[in-house]
Amino acid sequence: MKGVDHLAHERNKTEFDVDAMKIVWAGSRHAFELSDRMARLVASDPAFQKDGRIRLGRKELFKNTLRKAAHAWKRILELHLTEEEAGWLRNFVDEPSFTDLHWGMFVPAIKGQGTDEQQQKWLPLAYKMQIIGSYAQTELGHGSNVQGLETTATFDPETDEFVIHSPTLTSSKWWPGGLGKVSTHAIVYARLITNGQEHGVHGFIVQLRSLDDHMPIPGITIGDIGMKFGNGAYNTMDNGVLTFDHIRIPRNQMLMRVLQVTREGKCVKSNVPRQLIYGTMVFVRQTIVADASTALARAVCIATRYSAVRRQFGSQDGGMETQVIDYKTQQSRLFPLLASAYAFRFVGEWLKWLYTDVTQRLQANDFSILPEAHACTAGLKSLTTTATADAIEECRKLCGGHGYLCASGLPELFAVYVPACTYEGDNVVLLLQVARFLMKTVSQLGSGKKPVGTTAYLGRVQDLLQCCCDVQTAEDWLKPSVVLEAFEARSARMCVARAQNLSKFENPEDGFAELSADLVEASVAHCQLIVVSKFIDKLQQDIPGKGVNRQLQNLCYIYALNLLHKYLGDFLSTGCITPKQASLANDQLRSLYSQIRPNAIALVDAFNYTDHYLGSVLGRYDGNVYPKLYEEAWKDPLNDSVVPDGYHEYIHPMLKQQLRNARL
Numbered sequence: 001m002k003g004v005d006h007l008a009h010e011r012n013k014t015e016f017d018v019d020a021m022k023i024v025w026a027g028s029r030h031a032f033e034l035s036d037r038m039a040r041l042v043a044s045d046p047a048f049q050k051d052g053r054i055r056l057g058r059k060e061l062f063k064n065t066l067r068k069a070a071h072a073w074k075r076i077l078e079l080h081l082t083e084e085e086a087g088w089l090r091n092f093v094d095e096p097s098f099t100d101l102h103w104g105m106f107v108p109a110i111k112g113q114g115t116d117e118q119q120q121k122w123l124p125l126a127y128k129m130q131i132i133g134s135y136a137q138t139e140l141g142h143g144s145n146v147q148g149l150e151t152t153a154t155f156d157p158e159t160d161e162f163v164i165h166s167p168t169l170t171s172s173k174w175w176p177g178g179l180g181k182v183s184t185h186a187i188v189y190a191r192l193i194t195n196g197q198e199h200g201v202h203g204f205i206v207q208l209r210s211l212d213d214h215m216p217i218p219g220i221t222i223g224d225i226g227m228k229f230g231n232g233a234y235n236t237m238d239n240g241v242l243t244f245d246h247i248r249i250p251r252n253q254m255l256m257r258v259l260q261v262t263r264e265g266k267c268v269k270s271n272v273p274r275q276l277i278y279g280t281m282v283f284v285r286q287t288i289v290a291d292a293s294t295a296l297a298r299a300v301c302i303a304t305r306y307s308a309v310r311r312q313f314g315s316q317d318g319g320m321e322t323q324v325i326d327y328k329t330q331q332s333r334l335f336p337l338l339a340s341a342y343a344f345r346f347v348g349e350w351l352k353w354l355y356t357d358v359t360q361r362l363q364a365n366d367f368s369i370l371p372e373a374h375a376c377t378a379g380l381k382s383l384t385t386t387a388t389a390d391a392i393e394e395c396r397k398l399c400g401g402h403g404y405l406c407a408s409g410l411p412e413l414f415a416v417y418v419p420a421c422t423y424e425g426d427n428v429v430l431l432l433q434v435a436r437f438l439m440k441t442v443s444q445l446g447s448g449k450k451p452v453g454t455t456a457y458l459g460r461v462q463d464l465l466q467c468c469c470d471v472q473t474a475e476d477w478l479k480p481s482v483v484l485e486a487f488e489a490r491s492a493r494m495c496v497a498r499a500q501n502l503s504k505f506e507n508p509e510d511g512f513a514e515l516s517a518d519l520v521e522a523s524v525a526h527c528q529l530i531v532v533s534k535f536i537d538k539l540q541q542d543i544p545g546k547g548v549n550r551q552l553q554n555l556c557y558i559y560a561l562n563l564l565h566k567y568l569g570d571f572l573s574t575g576c577i578t579p580k581q582a583s584l585a586n587d588q589l590r591s592l593y594s595q596i597r598p599n600a601i602a603l604v605d606a607f608n609y610t611d612h613y614l615g616s617v618l619g620r621y622d623g624n625v626y627p628k629l630y631e632e633a634w635k636d637p638l639n640d641s642v643v644p645d646g647y648h649e650y651i652h653p654m655l656k657q658q659l660r661n662a663r664l
Ligand SMILES: CCCCCCCC/C=C\CCCCCCCCCCCCCC(=O)SCCNC(=O)CCNC(=O)[C@H](O)C(C)(C)COP(=O)(O)OP(=O)(O)OC[C@H]1O[C@@H](n2cnc3c(N)ncnc32)[C@H](O)[C@@H]1OP(=O)(O)O
Pocket: 068, 069, 070, 072, 073, 083, 086, 087, 089, 090, 093, 095, 097, 099, 100, 101, 103, 104, 105, 135, 137, 138, 143, 144, 145, 146, 147, 177, 275, 276, 278, 279, 281, 282, 284, 287, 370, 371, 374, 422, 423, 424, 425, 426, 429, 433, 436
C-alpha cells in the first residue's frame, strides 16, 4: 500500500462528521469560512511561498520577510480585508515580523493606556502604517522585573518635555521585536521622574527613526541583537537594542490613562488601577494561549498523519508491517497531545471571552476582575506554551529519524515556538504570579470573602478537603462530575497545604521565596483544572454533527486522565483518589485510545490546515511521504553538484595521502 492509500483508507474509517468538527475547531461557521478563505489565499500566492526559507542567510531572510510583509499589506488594502481577516492572513503567512509587534503590542498599548486625545492622534497613523511601532519594555539588565527597569523619563518643566535617557549599559532596551531595523516609533517603558521624585514605570511614545530617510533620531543608538536559535524560525524578526542619550519628547507623549503629569510636573492619578500599565501584556498573553493550540495542532497533525503512513515490524506471512500509530506506546504519547490541542483551543476561546468581558468592565470603571484576568492569562500562557513546546519536540521523536529533517517542518516549528515560554513573561515567573493570587484567595476565605470565577471551587474548600472519589469501575471515570471533583480536590488540597506551610513563616515574603517550587506546583494544578473544566463546559454545549460530541468527550477524558496519570503523585499524596482508582483511570485511558484510533486522521483533518501552512513532507494531506521526501533531498544545495565544492582542496589530498601511506 502507498502512503496515499494509507490516508485514504484511514479517512474511510471515520466515525464522525469532519466538516462539522472543522466548525467546532474554528469556533463558528463564520470563523471557519473566513480562516479557510485566508488560508487558501495565502497558499495560492507565490509571493508567500516558504520553501527554502531555512537555507537563507540572515540578510536575505530578513529582506524576504520585509517583502512578504509589504506584499501582505498591499493585499490587505487591495482586498479591503477586515482586521479579523488580516489577522488570519498573518497567521497563514507564518513568518514572525515587525508587523506582529506593531499590531499586537504597539497599537493595543496606545488603545489600553492612552487617553482619548492620544488615541485620536496616534491610532490613525498606526492603522495606516504611516508609523511603525514596537514595544520596548525589556532591557539588557531586566526583563521579568519590570519595576527594576532603569531607563529614565525625567520631566523638564521649562520646556514641557520628558528627557528619555539610558543611564547604564544594562538600561539598554534589548529584545523588542521590530525595533532592530524597522520601527519608526516605540512605546518605551521608563521610570517617571518629576520634581526629583520617582513615580514608577510608565509607557512613552518615542520616535526612533526619521520618517524621511529612516536614520535614527540624533541621540538614539539602535540595531539588531543578533542571530537567534534555529534556522529561519524567529530570525525573520529584528529584535533590537536601543539606547537614549537625553532624547526629548513632548509631555503629551507619555501614555496618561493611569497617571497624568501636569504642565507643572504634578502627578495626578486617575481612577484606573496602576496595574493597567501591564494591560498590553494581559492582552498578548491571551492571544498566545489561542496560538498555542494552533502550533500544537500543527505538530500533532504532522505526527499523526506520518504515524499512519509509517510501518515498522509486525509483518506476518509476507503481509504488510504494522502502522506505527497502532503501537500502544505511540498512541499513549500521541493521543494526549491531540487531546491537548483541542483542550487548548477551547480554553483559548474561553480566555478570549474573559478578556472581552474584562475590557468591557474596565470601560465601565469596574476593575474587580482584573486580578483574576491577570492570573488566568499569566497561568494559562505558562501552562499552554510549556506543554506546546514540549509537545512539538515529542512529535519530532514520534516521527523517528525523518522528524529530525527540516523537511518534516518540525525543527523550524520548534525553534520558532519555543521562545513563547520566555517572551511575554517567563513561564515560571508567571506561575509565581498565579501562586500569589491563589494564596491571597485562600487567606481571605476566613474573612467570608467568597471566591468567584475560576477560584469559586475554593469556596467549597471544606467539602473538597473531605470528599472521597466515587470511582468503582473504569467507566466511572467518564462522568464529568467525578473528573471535575478529582481535579478540584487536588488543586484545593495543594493550595491549602501551601498556605499552611506559608503561615509558618514570620515573614510571608521569606516563606514565599522558600516555598516557591511547591507554590508553582499548586499553580499548575489550578491551571490544569481550568483547562479541564472549560473542556467539560464545552461538552455541555449543543454541538451539531454526527458523532462530533462523542469524539470531543473521548478527547476531553484523554486530556484529563492522562494528566491524572502524569501527576499521579499529586492526586495520591493529597488523598483525592486511591491507587486502585488510579489504576482504573489508566484502564479507561487505554480504552479511550482504542476508540480514538480510527478517528485520529479525521481529527487532525478537522484542523483544516493547508499543506502550505503545515510546511511538512511528513504531514502532507495526501500521505505521499516517501516520493516527496526523496524529491526534497535532491533540492538541497549540497546536491547541486555531484562532486562537492571542496573536494579538490580537502578530500582529494586526504585520499592521496592515505594512498601514499598505504604504499609506504
Ligand atoms: C506578514 C505581514 C502581515 C501583515 C498583517 C498585518 C495585520 C496583522 C494583524 C494582527 C497581528 C497580531 C499579531 C499579534 C501577535 C502578538 C505576538 C507578540 C509576540 C510576542 C512578543 C513578545 C513581547 C514581550 O515579551 S514584551 C515584554 C513582556 N514582559 C513581561 O512579560 C515581563 C514579566 N513581568 C511581569 O509581568 C511583571 O513585572 C511581574 C508581574 C512579574 C511583576 O511582579 P511585581 O511583584 O514586581 O509586580 P508589581 O509590584 O509591579 O505589581 C504587583 C501587582 O500587580 C499585579 N499585576 C502584575 N501584573 C499584572 C498584569 N499584567 N495585569 C494586572 N495586574 C498585574 C500583581 O498581581 C500584583 O497585584 P497585588 O494585588 O498582589 O498587589
